[in-house]
Amino acid sequence: MYTVLIADDEKVIREGLSCIINWTDYGFTICGEASNGEETLNLILKKQPNLVLLDINMPKLYGINVIKLARDRGYQGKFIILSGYSDFKYAQSAIKLGVNEYLTKPIDEDELSRSIESIKTTLISEAQNLENIFQYKQKAKNTILHELITESSSLSLNDIQYIHLYADKYQILLYENYSYKFRDVSYDFADILRLTNTSNLFDYFIEDNMNVILLKGDVALKKFNRFLEHYDRIPQKGSPLDSIFIAYGRPVNHIFDISISYKEAAALIKRRFFCKKGQHTLGFPDFPAIETKNIMITREIIEEYAFELADYIQCFNRQKVNDSLIHLENHLYNVRNNISETKLFLADLYLLIKERINRLYSNIQIPFPTNSEIIQLIQSKFYLYEIIQFYSSQFEMIMNALGAYSRNSILEDILYYIEHNFHNHIKLETIAPLFGYNSAYLGKLIHKTVGKNFNSYLDEIRIEHSKKLLSQQELKVYEIAECIGYNNVDYFHKKFKKYVGMSPAEYRKSMKEG
Structure with missing residues (x-):
């Protein structure tokens, strides 16, 4: 619904204009009335109506002056001038100030209706053009952001300013659902940001099927740091923040360096497998340790852990089993292998322990899962700590099956x-x-x-x-x-x-x- 302001120094004319046509039928609602020029100017600037019906001969501030001052202060709405004069010089002045219609009193109902219908058509067309321009700019911005983070951009700073990307600082965040089990979580981090920030502080786009936030400016980065201080604590169950996992790269001072921040965030989100239970963020302070990893998993390492853990299980030394699992978890955090390779290592490790225990205690029925069940279960886990917990429970089961409690010393x-x-x-x-x-x-x-x-x-x-x-x-x-x-x-x-x-x-x- 569009809005209209009626301004005339005569009350009876204002009332007549309110009733002469059914404004609702034309898609308008009356947002106010004014009886002098100063009041009219103030209401225009305050309410920003889509249309003003303005008597040219107003007390305190002449109608033409009202239009000029409103335009000078950025008002972009439409005007219909109402005048008792049929003077060409007034029409000329009105046209120069972007007045849409110039009607003489007494107002003809049909003429007014045609003018309003014409202005409505113009408003609809302008809105569509603005939407098209917005969509074009958004598409251009998304293309430019892709080029910036992939270091394939040849843009100038003028191009950056045109699509409102210029700032003194930048930082890239990637986010996804915290829970892997529920893909239809109703909360979205970009929506949360929109509620707590003005739109010029960040941009949202999708890159390589990942949700990407570009923070722009010192204010945005400070707000994010305050958010992290709260978010590092485990969020309340069921809250919007409890449904989100965030990885973030380092802040950079130049738009052409955001690829650095993006690459760090992308590498970090791939390391989510190694996060602790309840951990919702992974940030650039962790990146140097990840970047310099040069340890690779070898068959010798698998066998070493398998024999060590099998020995501790046979000894019923639960403390040593636990210590070995902690050491294993820390070791895997520092390997250069990808997640798929790490999971294969963990499956092989379990199968080696199973094979050794079965061979040594062939006379005891131990309820091991089948090999395919073990591989499938480990592949289905999203976090390393879940696999370590599975190991711990399995090793306890083995010790009980071997009969630790049947001996007295x-x-x-x-x-x-x-x-x-x-x-x-x-x-x-x-x-x-x-x-x-x-x-x-x-x-x-x-x-x-x-x-x-x-x-x-x-x-x-x-x-x-x-x-x-x-x-x-x-x-x-x-x-x-x-x-x-x-x-x-x-x-x-x-x-x-x-x-x-x-x-x-x-x-x-x-x-x-x-």
Whole structure:
């Protein structure tokens, strides 16, 4: 609906103009009336009506002067001059000041109606033209912003000023939904900014399917910093801020440097996988650490963590398991591999632990997920901390399945570990730290409990297991030596004869004859 101001020093004429036509039918509503020139000028500047019906012969300030002063102060609306004079000089003055119609009193209803209809058509056309210009400028601005952040722009500062991009400082923000589960969140960060800022402080556009905000000027950057001070605390559940994740690059002083800020923000939002639980922002202070990462995941690193964690699980050392997972999380934060590669590493790590535990404890039914379930579950997680939590719960399940609570002392756990790892090249010096002992003290405890030193106890377990393998008639003697942890077959012969009183071959023959 358009607005109209009626200005005439005679009340009866004002009332007549209000009633002579149905303003609503023409899409207008009367926003005020004035009885003198000064009052008219004040109402024009205050209410900015689309149309003014103005008597030219007004007290205090003549009608032509009202129009001139209003134009000088930026008023862009339409005028219909009402005059008792049919004087060409008044018409000339009115035309120069952009008056749309010049009607003489008494006002003819049909003539007034035609004038209003004509002005309405003009207003509609101008509004459409303004919309077209706005859309053109917006399209041009989006193109220019794309060129600026991709460093392909050849624009001048005059071009930048024309589309209102010039400022003393700039900063790029990228944002997306905080929750990966709900894509239809009703809150949008650009809309929140529009409610709290004037439009000239920022621009919103989409680049590479990401929501991008360009902050413009010192005021905008200060407001954003104040926002971050509040946002760094975990937002209230269900609030607009709780639904948004923001990555932001560094501030820059020149429009042609916003690509620096954008590249940082884009790199940071890709690192969201490594964020802590409840973390809603990731900013340029974190970028140098990301930029200089040069550690790569290797097979050796995977195996190292797998063996370490499998050992701690077998030792039922929950503190060491937790410490190792924390170390793993910190290590992965500093790798150069992308998220997909990191997830593959984490899946391989779990599968290696599963394979080792199953091999060592083949007589125990452990409710492991299938390999495909493990891979699928890890691939479905959005954050590293979620995968670490999954590991933690799985490792607790394994320890419970192995029967940690069925034994009464740590020493029983140690003997249990030796019975299942004798085939590895274990030493007292490597076992002791797993259970929190020094090797000398642990050696004394084992001797006191089993009546022999660690090496003799380990040899007896190995020889007993070798006897089972010899009786099966499947493996060669040197293969059996390797299976039970002896690299040297002659050393195995020596140990076997010491504990059994005959050679491995003689023992196998006796078992076959028996």
